[in-house]
Amino acid sequence: MTEQASVSTQQIVEKVWLSIAERRLRPGVQLKEGHLAEIFDVSRARIRQALTALEREGLVTIIPNRGAYVCQPSVDEARDVFFVRRSVERCVVERICKSTSKADVSRLRSHVARERVANANDATTDIIKLSGGFHLLLAELSGSDFLFGMMRDLISRTSLITAVYRNTARFNCGPDEHDEIVEAISAGDGEKALRLMQHHLDHVEAELDLREVRDMSHDLKAALA
Amino acid sequence: MTEQASVSTQQIVEKVWLSIAERRLRPGVQLKEGHLAEIFDVSRARIRQALTALEREGLVTIIPNRGAYVCQPSVDEARDVFFVRRSVERCVVERICKSTSKADVSRLRSHVARERVANANDATTDIIKLSGGFHLLLAELSGSDFLFGMMRDLISRTSLITAVYRNTARFNCGPDEHDEIVEAISAGDGEKALRLMQHHLDHVEAELDLREVRDMSHDLKAALA
DNA sequence: GAAACCAATTTTGCCGACAATTTAGTTTAA
DNA sequence: TTAAACTAAATTGTCGGCAAAATTGGTTTC
Numbered sequence: 150m151t152e153q154a155s156v157s158t159q160q161i162v163e164k165v166w167l168s169i170a171e172r173r174l175r176p177g178v179q180l181k182e183g184h185l186a187e188i189f190d191v192s193r194a195r196i197r198q199a200l201t202a203l204e205r206e207g208l209v210t211i212i213p214n215r216g217a218y219v220c221q222p223s224v225d226e227a228r229d230v231f232f233v234r235r236s237v238e239r240c241v242v243e244r245i246c247k248s249t250s251k252a253d254v255s256r257l258r259s260h261v262a263r264e265r266v267a268n269a270n271d272a273t274t275d276i277i278k279l280s281g282g283f284h285l286l287l288a289e290l291s292g293s294d295f296l297f298g299m300m301r302d303l304i305s306r307t308s309l310i311t312a313v314y315r316n317t318a319r320f321n322c323g324p325d326e327h328d329e330i331v332e333a334i335s336a337g338d339g340e341k342a343l344r345l346m347q348h349h350l351d352h353v354e355a356e357l358d359l360r361e362v363r364d365m366s367h368d369l370k371a372a373l374a
Numbered sequence: 375m376t377e378q379a380s381v382s383t384q385q386i387v388e389k390v391w392l393s394i395a396e397r398r399l400r401p402g403v404q405l406k407e408g409h410l411a412e413i414f415d416v417s418r419a420r421i422r423q424a425l426t427a428l429e430r431e432g433l434v435t436i437i438p439n440r441g442a443y444v445c446q447p448s449v450d451e452a453r454d455v456f457f458v459r460r461s462v463e464r465c466v467v468e469r470i471c472k473s474t475s476k477a478d479v480s481r482l483r484s485h486v487a488r489e490r491v492a493n494a495n496d497a498t499t500d501i502i503k504l505s506g507g508f509h510l511l512l513a514e515l516s517g518s519d520f521l522f523g524m525m526r527d528l529i530s531r532t533s534l535i536t537a538v539y540r541n542t543a544r545f546n547c548g549p550d551e552h553d554e555i556v557e558a559i560s561a562g563d564g565e566k567a568l569r570l571m572q573h574h575l576d577h578v579e580a581e582l583d584l585r586e587v588r589d590m591s592h593d594l595k596a597a598l599a
Numbered sequence: 600g601a602a603a604c605c606a607a608t609t610t611t612g613c614c615g616a617c618a619a620t621t622t623a624g625t626t627t628a629a
Numbered sequence: 630t631t632a633a634a635c636t637a638a639a640t641t642g643t644c645g646g647c648a649a650a651a652t653t654g655g656t657t658t659c
Binding site for chain 3: 635644
Binding site: 193 | 612613614615619620621
């Protein structure tokens, strides 16, 4: 018999995060500690940790004595996130363009290459992770820890918003626009990189359907399977 | 006999936050769960919650299996926080200037008035809370939940940095500069408000002594008394 | 004399169980 | 018929205790 190592808090967070991003867990669903504990086969204490982490990332709302629910971002909140993202991403690109090393460009290129592979294979999970990861990598290369943390928050919130409001079947944060941005940075053309980034964010936001959605899935166990 | 209600998690966070901001808890000090539990007379579980909250605010670092320590922000990290603050505060002021109501200005004026009172009375605790609160109020009035949350993070980190690196005895975030900013906003002069805010942040950063500090206080109980 | 090792103590991580609160269902009265 | 009130079930909040990991202090060895 093999010793069955229990699931870590981080793994639970990622699993729930993915389930939300892939629209298997719908906004408004209550995440009951007991159910999750049973599903992941861990104690409720660990579930609790995961839920507070998810609250910090803006994916769930915890109401005292009432429980944790998948966030239902309003249209205003969605626009708010995109507004802040525009500012932050501008900041990031500006900083990167001030001092780019060859190693940085190489990391960016290899990341975009992985995005292409995921897209070619239609690997939904990888596509979601990597398209967010691109922007996260940019923040990392900007050299500001605080911007990095902020981008982390913004990306998880954007994932939720995209999951709720997107109307197209395809994920919109494709590798082509990422690629253009990388090449502009590599060429040292800061102006162009900034312009491309703004357009990129415009496209992502433009593909959202900003009508209110009220939908619930009670199939918690199946969604997390 | 009166029923002794136990201390809430939030109260513990605030208490530790203040102790750090007032330099009674020095950077690098380990915050042992057992000791804190004894000091506040609560269970370790609640201390644990408070510590994770403090970690999120950037005031303590939690190392797995090793414990929680008061953060020791490096000079680079300090500059990083101020860099981001400049961008965010610019964003906030721009948004406020676009649409200011009389009620907003009135709230700002009354806040600055409270700052004046605290300064006149030399009430250190109030001065710290209110000077941060001014910037937080600006973020609130900007109407962006995300900017508000970000400013919350930035302020707590700035408090830590100020506690570590300031060389003057006085707190620098005085009400006079705040007052000027409010009046510029009230007059609808966005350009001036922005300029004043930048100068204000310059002053705050300029009064920091950016040499490394290595100091520890073991007097945990006294610092929290 | 210094480095390495080992045991005893301290501290963190985790889980199960109990208490408090909320929710859902049923009864009762207007 | 409706609404309030009461009861039972379910869910969250909290605590104490135990296991695992790390620190400390002393001892041995080279």
